[in-house]
Amino acid sequence: MKISRRAVLGGTAALAVSARAGATGFGRGRYDRAMVIDGLSSLGPLDPEGPAVASQLAAYRASGLTAIHQTVGAAGNTAGRFEETLRRIARYGRFVRAFPDRLLHIRAATDLRAAQDSGRLGVIFGFQDTVPLETDAGRLDLFDLLGVRIVQLTYNKRNLVGDGCLEPGNAGLSDFGREVVAGLNARRMMVDASHASQRTIAEAIAASSAPIAISHTGCRALVDVPRNTADAELRALADRGGVAGIYFMPFLRASGQPRADDVIRHIEHAVKVAGEDHVALGTDGGIGAVELTAGYAENQRRFYEERKAAGVAAPGEAPDVFNLVPDYNAPTRFLTLADDLSARGWPARRIEKLLGANFARLCADVWGR
Secondary structure, eight states: OOOOHHHHHBTTTHHHHHHHTTOOSSOHHHHHHSOOEEEEEEOOOOOTTSTTHHHHHHHHHHHTOSEEEEEOSOOSSSTTHHHHHHHHHHHHHHHHHHOTTTEEEOOSHHHHHHHHHHTOEEEEEEESOSGGGTTOGGGHHHHHHTTEEEEESOOSSOOSSBOBTTOTTOOOBOHHHHHHHHHHHHTTOEEEOTTBOHHHHHHHHHHOSSOOEEEEEOBTTTSOOTTSBOHHHHHHHHHTTOEEEEOOSGGGSSSSOOOHHHHHHHHHHHHHHHOTTSEEEOOSEESSOOOOBHHHHHHHHHHHHHHHHHTOOOBTBOTTSOSSOGGGOSTTHHHHHHHHHHHTTOOHHHHHIIIIIHHHHHHHHHHOO
16 A cells, blocks of 8 residues: 555554554464564653653564664764763663563573563664773773673674774774774673664674674665675574664655565565574664654654765665654554564564564573574
């Protein structure tokens, strides 16, 4: 079903979701028993007394998610990133602790099973940049103690660890970057190469003694933009036991709003290249549905312009393209995707791997069983 720009701005994009809601195939019963992990998502507002908290908690429950990877680290080459990261960890920690019957801070692979068994949403603390370390890899001890389990090496631009995907030099890991990778391995913290340059990804895979993640990406063979990952790196990632998560982002197509078909096209290509044991999901979005109003469209325009001014907007981003897939704009997006894949002939066991079993296996391999 095509949605016009006018319809989107009028908030009727939810029709695309409701039109698919009757789809069956994988089934809610099997979905509720599956390990379901979003390799990069967001809890949303962090006010446990706020007016939105009831709908937030309802969305968490409706989603059927076992766990999400939540960014708690500050990014960007500006001052105060260490201090800001400590403040963010404190805010997220307070929010999780405010709802012990609904949320669980994931520190070990066994916590994923505990979250699933108890019906709580597990929250994995992670970074999308290593700038909070500044020049001291020893700070990983502190962040390990605070429960950070995943650390992304770069965010689009160059930092002291290596080059991000927007750096034309493609210089790869620095000596300090190799020290950080070794430090993460020693502490059994997961290395994430999302947003990294081609050479940084390749060198991180080779340098790490443990398998790594590219938690939220797409396939560069399908859409040649810097935020997507080339087949050579997808194969190398799989060869070392790693996992790539496919996002629900504009980079899934050359232009325009990404749709369900684009998500599935990238998933199936990644499975063809890396194998069904090495592909997962990392939406890079929130849990609840987004109301696609004119106000939301204006916020997207401002968000893009701010990123462009800061030099971190990547090719494929645009002021009039939302960072979501309208067909999957609901807390139950993964269930709808599972039904769509089932309708394409995917066996249930392969769908379960994609939904979260692959990412859970990676967590166990890195963090210990």
